[in-house]
Amino acid sequence: MAELVVLAVDPADPDPAHRRRLIDEARRGRVVRLIAGRYVLTSEFEAASEHERHRARIRAVLPWASERLVVSHESAVALHGLPWLGTFPDSVTVTDPIRTDGQRRAHLQKAGGAGRDLQETRVQGLPVTSLVVTGVDVALRSPFAAAVVVLDALMARGVQRQALLDELRSRTPPPRSRTRARRAIEFADGAAGSPGESVCRLRMAELGFPAPVLQQEFADERGRIGFVDFWFPEQGVIVEFDGFVKYRDPALREGRNPEEVVIAEKLREDRLRARPRVRTLVRVVWADVQDDDRLSRALTGAGLPRGS
Known part of the structure; x- marks a missing residue:
């Protein structure tokens, strides 16, 4: 999405009607006030990301x-x-x-x-x-x-x-x-593939689990399977963090619908589980990462040791 357009009400504007229109739009909720005299359209603000919203605030504040x-x-x-x-x-x-x-x-x-x-x-x-x-x-x-x-x-x-x-x-x-x-x-580790993976790795460390290999690549006789989020070679355990973005974001679905993405992920998992070094694969989601007991149960259930 393009950056939010910051609309300005300048006290020195020779067109008082412009000032009145923006102020009236703010009263009606059609624009969002960032600071005095600086607005963005409500429809665009609601559709924008956190980053886009804050960058609009920066552009509104810094000129003053x-x-x-x-x-x-x-x-x-x-x-x-x-x-x-x-x-x-x-x-x-x-x-x-x-x-x-x-x-x-x-x-x-x-x-x-x-x-x-x-x-x-x-x-x-x-x-x-x-x-x-x-x-x-x-x-x-x-x-x-x-x-x-x-x-x-x-x-x-x-x-x-x-x-x-x-x-x-x-x-x-x-x-x-x-x-x-x-x-x-x-x-810190630049191999982390997403913020969710970063937080998951941190929670695993805080709970006393061994440090994983990040973004380990796997292949089989059919060729490259792909990279996994966390690989524990001593235990033969793969841990994948699933933030569900791949199912929701059209850009990451590569023209596939969500059902096709789910099927592709299942086939990929089957190929990974079939590798001789892989004993098991476990998926964790944000709800697991935000709950120490849930995350610990998922990881110990997969056979990962937890330090004292």
């Missing part, structure tokens, strides 16, 4: 802010198109290169960036922290799972772990935040 501010943290995640768990905040997060401490205003949250190299780049014409700086910002401030999702995606884009560790080393956060950020960076 100082030119020195750089989009950062969660807002940089949205601008770079990195995956994110849950919803984005209603405020836009920026880093101020001359401030030593943070500041919160309506629709704008500032982080202090004095003395730091923000490695500023441009996305959609807007100033934003680099991928490396964004990753470390998120690792220092966001929940651990959210940080892992972002860091996995960064490494999949080619960001090196050492670059993230070097950037972290240049910061002076509280010791606890530094330790947590380092753990997230060291845990």
Whole structure:
């Protein structure tokens, strides 16, 4: 979907009828107010993704802010198109290169960036922290799972772990935040295929299960079967995370209807189970990942050992 168009009501607009029309449309619920004088069509807003909505907020807020501010943290995640768990905040997060401490205003949250190299780049014409700086910002401030999702995606884009560790080393956060950020960076793996796989891998580790091989490829006499999400070679167990996206997203169905996708997945599973090294295959879904008992039962039932 194209980026949301931000509609403006400018107090200096010589056409007062334009201002009145937009204000009237807001009263009728036909447009959504982002900030004073900045709107998007309700129909487009409701159809947009979380990322598209937050990028619209950035474009609404930034023209009113100082030119020195750089989009950062969660807002940089949205601008770079990195995956994110849950919803984005209603405020836009920026880093101020001359401030030593943070500041919160309506629709704008500032982080202090004095003395730091923000490695500023441009996305959609807007100033934003680099991928490396964004990753470390998120690792220092966001929940651990959210940080892992972002860091996995960064490494999949080619960001090196050492670059993230070097950037972290240049910061002076509280010791606890530094330790947590380092753990997230060291845990991250660019082979993760989706945010769901990232969270699933994290939950498995937290529950004490062995570390899997990610994206292991399998083949048989008929040729390539494909990659699996998690492979435990010592136990002969394949674990697949099923977020159901492949059934719902037409782009991922490759012209097939959902029923055809289900049949193809069943045939693929049959071929995987027939491989000599594979003892069993188990599927987990978001509901399992969000419930430690359910996930633990699914994995131990498949024969995976759980550490004490």
